[in-house]
Amino acid sequence: MNLSSKATCASHGQDSSYFLGWQEYEKNPYDEVRNPDGIIQMGLAENQLSFDLLESWLAENPDAASFRRNGESIFRELALFQDYHGLPAFKNALAKFMAEIRGNKVSFDPRNLVLTAGSTSANEALVFCLAEPGDAFLLPTPYYPGFDRDLKWRTGVEIVPIQCTSSNGFRITKPALEEAYDTARNRNIRVKGILVTNPSNPLGITLSDKELNLLINFVESKEIHLISDEIYSGTVFNSPRFTSVMEILLDRNYVDTEVRNRVHIVYSLSKDLGLPGFRVGAIYSNNPMVVATATKMSSFGLVSSQTQYLLSAMLSDEKFAKNYVVENQKRLKNRHMMLVQGMEDAGISCLESNAGLFSWVDMRHLLESDTFEAEMELWKKIVYDVGLNISPGSSCHCLEPGWFRVCFANMSEETLNLAMQRLKSFVDSIYQSNDSYGFFHNFSVKDSRRRLLKKWVFRLSSSDRGLERDR
Ligand SMILES: Cc1ncc(COP(=O)(O)O)c(C=O)c1O
Numbered sequence: 396m397n398l399s400s401k402a403t404c405a406s407h408g409q410d411s412s413y414f415l416g417w418q419e420y421e422k423n424p425y426d427e428v429r430n431p432d433g434i435i436q437m438g439l440a441e442n443q444l445s446f447d448l449l450e451s452w453l454a455e456n457p458d459a460a461s462f463r464r465n466g467e468s469i470f471r472e473l474a475l476f477q478d479y480h481g482l483p484a485f486k487n488a489l490a491k492f493m494a495e496i497r498g499n500k501v502s503f504d505p506r507n508l509v510l511t512a513g514s515t516s517a518n519e520a521l522v523f524c525l526a527e528p529g530d531a532f533l534l535p536t537p538y539y540p541g542f543d544r545d546l547k548w549r550t551g552v553e554i555v556p557i558q559c560t561s562s563n564g565f566r567i568t569k570p571a572l573e574e575a576y577d578t579a580r581n582r583n584i585r586v587k588g589i590l591v592t593n594p595s596n597p598l599g600i601t602l603s604d605k606e607l608n609l610l611i612n613f614v615e616s617k618e619i620h621l622i623s624d625e626i627y628s629g630t631v632f633n634s635p636r637f638t639s640v641m642e643i644l645l646d647r648n649y650v651d652t653e654v655r656n657r658v659h660i661v662y663s664l665s666k667d668l669g670l671p672g673f674r675v676g677a678i679y680s681n682n683p684m685v686v687a688t689a690t691k692m693s694s695f696g697l698v699s700s701q702t703q704y705l706l707s708a709m710l711s712d713e714k715f716a717k718n719y720v721v722e723n724q725k726r727l728k729n730r731h732m733m734l735v736q737g738m739e740d741a742g743i744s745c746l747e748s749n750a751g752l753f754s755w756v757d758m759r760h761l762l763e764s765d766t767f768e769a770e771m772e773l774w775k776k777i778v779y780d781v782g783l784n785i786s787p788g789s790s791c792h793c794l795e796p797g798w799f800r801v802c803f804a805n806m807s808e809e810t811l812n813l814a815m816q817r818l819k820s821f822v823d824s825i826y827q828s829n830d831s832y833g834f835f836h837n838f839s840v841k842d843s844r845r846r847l848l849k850k851w852v853f854r855l856s857s858s859d860r861g862l863e864r865d866r
Pocket residue numbers: 440512513514515516539541592596624626662663664665671675676
């Protein structure tokens with residue numbers, strides 16, 4: 396067809412079960428009234444828990460969303476603004492917000508911030524700034540499936556996995572770092588850096604100070620870069636608290652060192668504020684060349700001026716921003732507890748976690764064999780028969796079959812409860828059935844709904860009986 400190799404190559408990763416699950420959900424989405432047997436979307440790391448806080452702020456500050464400043468229209472000013480350095484007021488507010496999330500233990504100079512259309516764009520722009528096609532970044536596994544697209548597809552850069560396992564809770568170790576580095580070198584691939592997510596997507600855990608120091612020592616000794624994607628930094632709902640790599644640099648007094656210029660942060664408001672549709676992301680770098688180059692590149696994915704204007708007003712309301720972060724974390728903690736409890740009731744355990752919009756769930760005991768084929772079989776049953784779209788570990792490049800990422804913040808409590816009930820019915824039926832194969836083929840959401848309805852009717856009628864007794 397005479398198209399470019401980019402148009403025809405497979406490195407975008409859209410065939411991954413991560414994206415296929417979304418397509419299946421789109422074909423048959425759950426709706427309490429219109430489609431109660433539909434698929435519940437648990438494969439999307441969206442935060443819908445605190446929209447009411449944002450909406451109340453908007454109601455109290457009508458100027459911000461209606462192109463007005465002190466009641467006067469600034470429509471023309473915003474319509475014409477196209478400076479790729481971004482609105483200074485917004486960059487100031489974003490820098491302060493990032494510091495607030497880190498307990499003001501570090502500060503951010505707005506001049507080192509580059510605005511991008513989300514973290515997707517920030518990660519790609521950084522890779523373009525730091526590496527040539529054919530170079531590699533090392534990434535701890537399991538990792539966010541979107542990285543195959545964001546880091547590799549258009550840049551031609553490779554990802555070499557740092558293999559982490561459940562034996563130590565998927566923590567990064569020095570031998571694993573060395574092994575990944577050597578693997579790349581043995582394949583004649585130049586390693587340009589390491590990219591970590593802190594807190595981790597999909598694990599929902601924060602990196603420890605030990606891991607962060609290990610990473611800094613490693614990039615220092617190998618003379619490579621470190622990208623820390625801190626898109627989930629505001630979602631840390633339990634101890635240990637979040638430590639940014641910038642804090643470690645400060646602790647180590649790396650104020651004017653080479654390595655400080657090789658550490659870069661990626662951020663976005665898609666998760667912490669729950670605004671992925673607004674496409675607001677940023678690169679923060681201490682390296683002036685990286686800042687200058689990324690700023691030029693940001694022309695390909697700017698944040699619109701009215702979005703910057705609205706969010707500069709919102710985030711510079713410090714009382715609101717502080718309260719939002721605290722309240723949002725409280726809500727996430729509650730949701731996380733609901734998910735972990737629901738899983739536990741179904742005999743499934745989750746990796747202990749303290750952050751994020753998802754849990755890393757251990758379903759190894761439900762596999763028919765210890766293989767990725769069995770993981771896919773189980774995943775298909777969970778999507779099509781149980782009606783839950785969750786993300787298989789293999790889509791996150793996990794080394795061990797049987798782990799799944801399950802999101803909990805993109806739905807109502809009722810929907811989460813229903814999802815947990817469906818899962819429990821599924822697991823119970825496996826145990827009740829002598830012939831698990833027979834069960835797998837016979838299970839359906841409708842059966843499980845019938846069972847749930849029976850239980851519900853029974854509960855209702857027994858509570859009615861209770862009421863009669865009370866009378
Ligand atoms: C670790 C990580 N980085 C980047 C992104 C992309 O986010 P954005 O919507 O800001 O492009 C995501 C989204 O899920 C993510 O989980």
